[in-house]
Amino acid sequence: MSYSTDSPQDPETNVSSEFPFDLKLVSVEDAQMAYVDTGASVDSRHSNTTALFLHGNPTSSYLWRNIIPHVSEKVRCVAPDLVGMGASYKPSISYRFAEHAQFLGGFIDKVLPEGKVLNS
Structure with a gap:
């Protein structure tokens, strides 16, 4: 699957240290795992697909x-913090x-129980 933009962007000027997402939590094996979930995409052709x-x-x-802001226009994006890392337990x-x-x-079973998953 390829993603294009209307105009080319200089990757050196389009990088930010900001984290524009609210983290969610899910309990897996007695541990809380933090994750980003953008929800459904605006592209109805891929409404049941998750990256x-x-x-x-x-x-x-x-x-x-x-990366997620560019991909979330097409598909739902989910990015967990593995246990012991980031905001996870x-x-x-x-x-x-x-x-x-x-x-x-366990995380996948709880957060992505059905639908097509693209792994990056």
């Missing part, structure tokens, strides 16, 4: 602050891949 923005270790959904776990996968699976 899931995942970050690496260690960072947070803040990483996607300059910091449980006493080893933070191995398998544990993150378990929390992320």
Whole structure:
């Protein structure tokens, strides 16, 4: 899927440190996970499609602050803070891949129970 704008923009001047989103919380495996959710898109052709923005270790959904506004015009955008990162709860776990996968699976089951998911 490609996204275009009406006029080219200089990426060096279109970058902001602002985080223009309100974080939501969901309980997963006795931990609160924070996430961005833009809600439904304005593009009715993709109304049941969600772009899931995942970050690496260690960072947070803040990483996607300059990307989500462009994609949210087309699809719903969801960007979780993995447990122990960003605004999410910091449980006493080893933070191995398998544990993150378990929390992320629970997150997806609760926040994205149906519909098409685009993973970025």
